[in-house]
Amino acid sequence: MSFSDQKEFLKSICPFSDLSDTGLDLAIENIEIGFYAKDSEIIIIGSEASVLYIVIKGEVKTYDEDGNIIRDYHETESFGANALTSNKSQTSCIVTEDLICYELSRKGFIKLLNNSKKFKQFYLMDVVERMNYLKKKETSSDLSSFMVDRVDASYIHEPCIVSSDTLVSVAIKKSVEMKSSSIVVKKGNEYGIVTDSGIKIALAEETLNLASTIDQMAQFPIISVDKEDFLFNVYLLLLQKNIKRVAVRENGEIIGMLEQMDILSYFANNSRLATVKIEKSKTIDELREASMDYISVVKKLHAQGVKARYIAKLISEINLKVFSKLFEMILPENLQKDCALLVMGSEGRGEQILRTDQDNGLIIRDGIETSQYYPYMQKFTEMLISFGYPRCDGNIMVSNPYWCKNEEGYKKEIIHWIEYPDMDSYMHFSIFFDAKCVAGDPELLESIKYIISKKIDTDNEVYMARFAKLTTLFETPVGFFSTLLNQDKKVDIKKAGVFPVVQGTRSLSLQYKIDTLSTVERIKELKSRKILPDSMADELIEVFEVLLYLRLERQIDCVRKGKPINNVIDTELLSRIQRDLFKDSLQIVEQFKKFIVRHFRLENL
Amino acid sequence: MIFRFLRQWQNKRALKSKEYIKLFEPYFGDELVVLDTETTGLNPKKDEIISIGAVIIRDDKIRISNSFECFLKPSGNINHESIKIHHIRECDLVNAVEPEEAIKQLLDFIGNRPIVGYYISFDHKIISRYTKKIIGSRLPNPTVELSSMYYKRYRKSSSYEFVDLKFDTIMNGLGLPFLGKHDALNDAIMSAMIYLKLKSMPEYKGAFS
Numbered sequence: 001m002s003f004s005d006q007k008e009f010l011k012s013i014c015p016f017s018d019l020s021d022t023g024l025d026l027a028i029e030n031i032e033i034g035f036y037a038k039d040s041e042i043i044i045i046g047s048e049a050s051v052l053y054i055v056i057k058g059e060v061k062t063y064d065e066d067g068n069i070i071r072d073y074h075e076t077e078s079f080g081a082n083a084l085t086s087n088k089s090q091t092s093c094i095v096t097e098d099l100i101c102y103e104l105s106r107k108g109f110i111k112l113l114n115n116s117k118k119f120k121q122f123y124l125m126d127v128v129e130r131m132n133y134l135k136k137k138e139t140s141s142d143l144s145s146f147m148v149d150r151v152d153a154s155y156i157h158e159p160c161i162v163s164s165d166t167l168v169s170v171a172i173k174k175s176v177e178m179k180s181s182s183i184v185v186k187k188g189n190e191y192g193i194v195t196d197s198g199i200k201i202a203l204a205e206e207t208l209n210l211a212s213t214i215d216q217m218a219q220f221p222i223i224s225v226d227k228e229d230f231l232f233n234v235y236l237l238l239l240q241k242n243i244k245r246v247a248v249r250e251n252g253e254i255i256g257m258l259e260q261m262d263i264l265s266y267f268a269n270n271s272r273l274a275t276v277k278i279e280k281s282k283t284i285d286e287l288r289e290a291s292m293d294y295i296s297v298v299k300k301l302h303a304q305g306v307k308a309r310y311i312a313k314l315i316s317e318i319n320l321k322v323f324s325k326l327f328e329m330i331l332p333e334n335l336q337k338d339c340a341l342l343v344m345g346s347e348g349r350g351e352q353i354l355r356t357d358q359d360n361g362l363i364i365r366d367g368i369e370t371s372q373y374y375p376y377m378q379k380f381t382e383m384l385i386s387f388g389y390p391r392c393d394g395n396i397m398v399s400n401p402y403w404c405k406n407e408e409g410y411k412k413e414i415i416h417w418i419e420y421p422d423m424d425s426y427m428h429f430s431i432f433f434d435a436k437c438v439a440g441d442p443e444l445l446e447s448i449k450y451i452i453s454k455k456i457d458t459d460n461e462v463y464m465a466r467f468a469k470l471t472t473l474f475e476t477p478v479g480f481f482s483t484l485l486n487q488d489k490k491v492d493i494k495k496a497g498v499f500p501v502v503q504g505t506r507s508l509s510l511q512y513k514i515d516t517l518s519t520v521e522r523i524k525e526l527k528s529r530k531i532l533p534d535s536m537a538d539e540l541i542e543v544f545e546v547l548l549y550l551r552l553e554r555q556i557d558c559v560r561k562g563k564p565i566n567n568v569i570d571t572e573l574l575s576r577i578q579r580d581l582f583k584d585s586l587q588i589v590e591q592f593k594k595f596i597v598r599h600f601r602l603e604n605l
Numbered sequence: 606m607i608f609r610f611l612r613q614w615q616n617k618r619a620l621k622s623k624e625y626i627k628l629f630e631p632y633f634g635d636e637l638v639v640l641d642t643e644t645t646g647l648n649p650k651k652d653e654i655i656s657i658g659a660v661i662i663r664d665d666k667i668r669i670s671n672s673f674e675c676f677l678k679p680s681g682n683i684n685h686e687s688i689k690i691h692h693i694r695e696c697d698l699v700n701a702v703e704p705e706e707a708i709k710q711l712l713d714f715i716g717n718r719p720i721v722g723y724y725i726s727f728d729h730k731i732i733s734r735y736t737k738k739i740i741g742s743r744l745p746n747p748t749v750e751l752s753s754m755y756y757k758r759y760r761k762s763s764s765y766e767f768v769d770l771k772f773d774t775i776m777n778g779l780g781l782p783f784l785g786k787h788d789a790l791n792d793a794i795m796s797a798m799i800y801l802k803l804k805s806m807p808e809y810k811g812a813f814s
Binding site for chain 1: 665666667668669670780781782784785786788791794797798801802805806
């Protein structure tokens with residue numbers, strides 16, 4: 001008997017595509033084709049399911065016990081696995097468009113679970129793993145990302161290791177022989193480093209004493225990474241510490257040196273160049289030019305499959321450098337020490353990838369005349385706009401005197417926000433809550449954040465609850481493929497997905513006084529404090545990643561087409577895998593919203 | 606009615622072997638066999654069957670694991686035209702069996718169930734030509750014609766409208782998916798889908814029915 005066509009069809013369906021030929025035969029042997037007219041109820045809630053359904057054509061929707069749509073299923077998607085594995089269906093399932101489907105019997109399903117590990121994983125693993133699985137499918141085709149390349153994939157230089165009592169002259173000679181640009185100094189169990197530039201500086205300052213021992217001039221401890229670390233993270237480390245090399249360890253022992261240049265070869269010479277140019281720029285024009293490189297950096301990193309959240313991290317490093325450099329260029333030095341430049345909102349959380357708006361502010365030390373800052377701040381905003389950071393619609397910019405105040409002014413404002421809440425004040429409060437100091441005196445911001453935490457402490461749960469309620473401000477369209485909410489199948493990913501996650505975690509962070517800013521870090525902190533259940537936290541991080549990734553894809557598309565950047569995703573243009581990811585993500589966002597509603601007891605609000 | 610009864614009675618009497626008497630028993634089950642043949646031409650009196658595909662419908666489900674597919678050894682060379690239609694070349698027929706063996710297997714498969722198909726009378730006639738030789742009788746099973754089922758459910762815009770009853774047109778009209786190429790088994794499975802879909806629709810009794 002030949003079932004080649006049926007087999008072909010099955011093979012095009014995930015996860016049947018991972019089955020071996022015998023697995024496929026096994027599937028075919030246990031499959032039937034069913035037809036269900038519109039409005040038939042295929043699975044009744046609480047009933048026992050006997051088959052796995054795979055849609056050949058048509059549409060079904062699943063509903064929870066309250067009749068809310070959970071999600072919908074289309075061509076090549078399978079449903080009913082949960083009911084099969086858990087004996088009782090948690091959902092009901094109704095045909096919304098005449099359905100033709102394969103029905104894989106329970107017996108066949110179980111045989112296949114045992115036949116293929118991948119098949120088993122697909123149906124039995126939880127959502128996080130499933131997303132990773134789908135994402136892997138997505139990226140494996142076209143990307144060899146350096147995200148997955150680890151340190152030992154790169155060229156590692158043999159280290160020039162000397163003991164701490166080695167004479168400087170001997171050590172330098174050894175490093176010259178080994179053509180090494182640094183000397184690793186071993187002192188007991190500790191390691192330090194002497195770099196070529198360190199020697200140069202010592203020469204210039206005439207402190208180089210060839211007859212002394214090398215540990216006199218070494219810096220301890222040496223900054224190192226494990227050979228299993230991701231190159232990309234090492235690169236971030238280089239940027240953060242402003243250094244040119246790190247030591248590579250294996251089981252704690254130093255096995256080599258990794259140079260910035262080596263990592264650069266992975267980066268198509270791009271991102272690092274942008275930040276170098278930023279640092280070296282002497283005029284505003286040079287700085288502008290350097291900062292404009294970033295779009296190509298983003299595209300490149302994205303094409304290489306770097307996680308959106310890491311791109312965001314890198315881009316915000318670049319942005320911070322631009323801000324602080326521009327700030328130094330514009331503001332006279334004597335004014336710099338008495339103020340703090342803040343970036344707020346997504347920029348503060350380090351989650352803005354493409355420049356969608358600028359939210360910034362300035363805190364001026366009490367007792368210093370604020371008006372003398374105004375003209376400089378005016379110029380600062382204008383320059384940023386000319387750099388391609390769009391004007392903020394809400395006018396949350398340093399050029400606005402409302403966001404250029406002294407400490408006292410901010411403190412009053414915050415109390416006002418909390419005591420007289422309205423839509424604007426919630427927004428201002430949210431944005432300010434994510435503020436980060438990028439230049440000037442960070443203490444100024446710290447003292448104001450302290451006021452917030454004190455105010456929220458003594459004051460009221462009601463404010464916190466109302467603040468948290470914003471999480472549910474926008475509807476998350478679950479089962480969005482044919483609901484009235486989104487007839488043209490377009491979803492604003494920011495409102496539906498990103499904002500609820502950001503606002504929810506922000507609310508919890510406010511309540512539990514978590515002072516990290518990035519959403520992912522906040523979730524991790526909430527997880528470690530057992531406020532969020534482990535599984536939800538892990539899922540949420542993945543979901544946030546997926547949402548940022550889809551949004552970035554959308555935004556890059558806008559840039560490519562020369563359109564203004566927006567967040568509206570046309571689900572029909574997504575690939576099937578992306579659509580799956582998106583659907584699963586929105587479902588988890590919805591669960592998280594429900595968690596927030598329960599946690600802050602928002603039903604009665 | 607009497608005419609049909611008489612013919613059945615004649616058929617039964619003509620049976621060579623009592624082995625196939627069970628084909629004449631009335632069927633009380635709820636299963637159907639959907640059937641399709643590929644032939645060398647459209648003349649049931651002289652063209653040959655190349656392959657037969659059949660599948661069982663039970664509880665409104667197409668039991669593809671309970672299906673039948675068989676290639677028949679041709680007597681001479683296959684007509685070039687039908688090669689173009691069916692994409693069956695002689696080399697595809699290495700697994701083919703003698704016609705007598707094939708027809709016996711088919712009769713075992715369908716038993717006394719009703720048979721369903723698209724222009725089933727053609728398949729019925731051509732298979733009967735074989736069964737007459739082999740068991741001495743025409744195929745006695747009752748038949749269900751898909752094109753007339755479709756016609757009865759088709760909403761015409763006027764009494765003069767021509768209803769296109771081509772297989773692919775029906776598939777498209779009912780919004781059914783094509784499952785790969787046209788071969789006997791695939792066509793039988795697709796016909797089974799047509800049957801299930803039509804069964805779920807009411808007959809149209811409008812002004813132009």
